[in-house]
Amino acid sequence: MVDVVVIGAGPVGLACALEVQRHGLTAVVVDKGALVNSIIGYPTNMEFFSTPELLEIGGHPFPTSSYKPLREDGLDYYRRVAQTENLKLRLYERVTGLEGEAGNYEVVTEKDRIACASVIIATGFYDVPNYLNAPGEDLPHVNHYYKEPYAHVDQDVVVVGAKNSSAKAALQLLRAGARVTMVVRGPEISNSVKYWIRPDLLNRIKEGRIKVHFNATIQRILTDSVKLDTPDGPLTVPADYVYALTGYHPDFSLLAALGITCQTDAAQTPTHDADTLETNRPGVYLAGTVCGGLNTSRWFIENGRYHAQVIAARLAGEAAPTLPEVLQPVQLTPQS
Structure with missing residues (x-):
């Protein structure tokens, strides 16, 4: 024991x-x-x-x-x-x-x-993972964890999400030679994305090098595409691989x-x-x-x-240390 x-x-x-x-x-x-x-x-x-x-x-x-x-x-x-x-x-x-x-x-x-x-x-x-609960999410080319971009040269890759993991993955995939499309449920890239990552991503979107669909959700994942529900109606986006980085x-x-x-x-x-x-x-x-x-x-x-x-x-039956400042949730500043 x-x-x-x-x-x-x-x-x-x-x-x-x-x-x-x-x-x-x-x-x-x-x-x-x-x-x-x-x-x-x-x-x-x-x-x-x-x-x-x-x-x-x-x-x-x-x-x-x-x-x-x-x-x-x-x-x-x-x-x-x-x-x-x-x-x-x-x-x-x-x-x-x-x-x-x-x-x-x-x-x-x-x-x-x-x-x-x-x-x-x-x-x-x-x-x-937080699942999308969309048909086709269990297909082999769908992953809820991102490792590295090198297998996706000259491929159409859909990245779902708009926070740090999605932002970094989209940028790395772009620079490794993939054609990247982001699908974002909300109206913008999250403000919680780190200050040194967010401007880079926004500029790549502005240039058109990364496509993005805001206020959009995935309705179905197929072997070579995803079907989206967007404010402008249904849309089909090519997808050789899908990273569902939704938390x-x-x-x-x-x-x-x-x-x-x-x-x-x-x-x-x-x-x-x-x-x-x-x-x-x-x-x-x-x-x-x-x-x-x-x-x-x-x-x-x-x-x-x-x-x-x-x-x-x-x-151990001892008095617990007094650590009120560290036991509170930490709000990181850019200097952290």
């Missing part, structure tokens, strides 16, 4: 296990995929929006040669932290349920049952399987105490972005990593 099972091997999950161990308790980290599986899914050479010190966990320095680290830097950093701290990892092991009560839980996985006193859920949100959300089915209820607010916020992070199940805690439900921009590595300190102190 271990003291704590951490569900989720992302940066916040690793931070939780690390802090639990430093408080003299035992922990094991379980994940349905690889170590920092979400970061593995990020685009090749993706640049983090945050600087290295804001991504650090456990006081381990994050050395990089550039102002902002790349995806590959992050993968190496979190692996080295996990190995240095001798974190016990059980990867590629999907959690399916939780039985028992506080002090005597069993985390049920596809492979085993893990006895523990407490549970921390740090599963993030990147693993579950992601927490795995609510897993939360339900673990016995965690959600509020009836628009964000479907998982039930938890804002100060202690304990859920409606005693001894079960939330950490990181999963705390925000559908409000996926409320918590992230920068502020979610501090949840680890609060939860670990509580589990």
